[in-house]
Amino acid sequence: MSHWEEFYATHLPPTDFEDNRILLKEFCERHKKAGERIVLITSGGTTVPLEHNTVRFVDNFSAGTRGAASAEYFLEHGYVVIFMHRLKSLEPFTRHFSGQKFMDMLELHDQGPNTSITVKPDSVDVLAPVLASYKHAQEGGRVLYVTFTTVSDYFWLLRAACECLAIFETKALLFLAAAVSDFYVPSNEMPTHKIQSGAGAPTIQLQLVPKLLAPLVNLWVPHAFVVSFKLETDESILIVKARDSLNKYKHKLVIGNMLQTRRQKVVFVTKDTSFEVSLTREQMLNGMEIEDSIVTNVITNHTEFLKTHQY
């Protein structure tokens, strides 16, 4: 048994797995019939529980900005979107407004049984376009939200999504922006209860999480256009690691980014080329987001690919 098969064999699916599988299947079949292009976006970090009754876990840094912003741009370009994200990470549209920002935009007109609530006129300008895009996506059933928390939830959902996406063949784009844990604590080495501090400081022995790109590219969605991300904090190894990944898994594109500069620039690495996508100082001051450029460039690549790989 390969490493990834063993992982599935030793980790149970999440409790809402069957419900999500039905949603994914229905969503894919409906849009396949309509002839749409589809993108699966994974977003946010995954956790690795340290105890069965989980109080503590190891987490990966990711607010989910890249995935949530990219979802909006893919929708704008006519793709339908499966937004597979970490519970509580940022979501498209709502990401622009925190809970307090929402409350502060509202005006209460207290008139007993005729009480009404309106958005303050000066907030309408900001909220209206976002709300219109949100409603368009919701009402057209153009986006499906599914959530994970642990790395094992992510494994189960990703495979299920791929199984449904396979019918799109080359028209499926996978935009794997989630920050997946590299390490985990095997189920049989995990304590049942909260680790007690009285027993002194513990040592946590981690194991490597299997890489899913291999079965994903070779078995699950062999015709799809697959894009993965590489995040590093040390610039000197970024392109080398991106190229290594591409050579190993044979997918289409790796987008490399540095933790410190990820909002200004990324590097697109394909089998034969590498080029930087970045925002100018002026674009940043105008509030442009790098995800706008990333998505435009990815779609150009996908369109090129479709021309040469259409059945």
Next chain:
Amino acid sequence: MSHWEEFYATHLPPTDFEDNRILLKEFCERHKKAGERIVLITSGGTTVPLEHNTVRFVDNFSAGTRGAASAEYFLEHGYVVIFMHRLKSLEPFTRHFSGQKFMDMLELHDQGPNTSITVKPDSVDVLAPVLASYKHAQEGGRVLYVTFTTVSDYFWLLRAACECLAIFETKALLFLAAAVSDFYVPSNEMPTHKIQSGAGAPTIQLQLVPKLLAPLVNLWVPHAFVVSFKLETDESILIVKARDSLNKYKHKLVIGNMLQTRRQKVVFVTKDTSFEVSLTREQMLNGMEIEDSIVTNVITNHTEFLKTHQY
């Protein structure tokens, strides 16, 4: 140097520390003049970074429901509130509505330059009372929000808050509901860059985080009414551990709760007594929250204490 002094000596304050200190000082001085009772609520989990350029960290489970709900009930009972919470954990009032729930409540009336947005009539009933309480707290300046992420941010903020709270003497209540990490990775043993998976699976050697209750009770707010929480997953040790904590730190009250049943019952442990506070099945079905009972009971205890410890 004691363990906690050493921790401050080896961890820098967060970048927004001075700003928060000024806010805390202004808030406390203003309300002290007005003769208010004040509660400091800490809420949400803390993180322990595993790398200086943080990609990975160990986290403690806590959505922040208990702290956020309790803040609402303390405000309702006339306390002013410092809500010191983990960034992105739940906040009072906004906790009732996720981002999508907010969007779904809104109706867009697209009329060009006269576009308006209103809350749908059937959502007004739910939103209006929450919005009214939120506005009352905001407009009266009755709640101050300050945030932390890492355990060391929490350390710095908590001490600063206590230094400002001390002027309230017995009228200050500390409601320490945050789930603070017990373990951390010392700064000098932390790698600078993201741990590389190519080097094999790492072992993480953790150290014990010093307990702040000792200096807090003895030095920082010696006259205040201090309530701490104890969360366990193993019921058999809960009361014993709560009592141990009380004997060790000499504060007023420990509220013990089990991870699995924390929404239905808790146990109040004082120097001489212990009693359960719980919701009946009917109360739960009616949507009552256990924080309502917890806060009422804590305030009764605080009021009793004030009678015998007034200067």
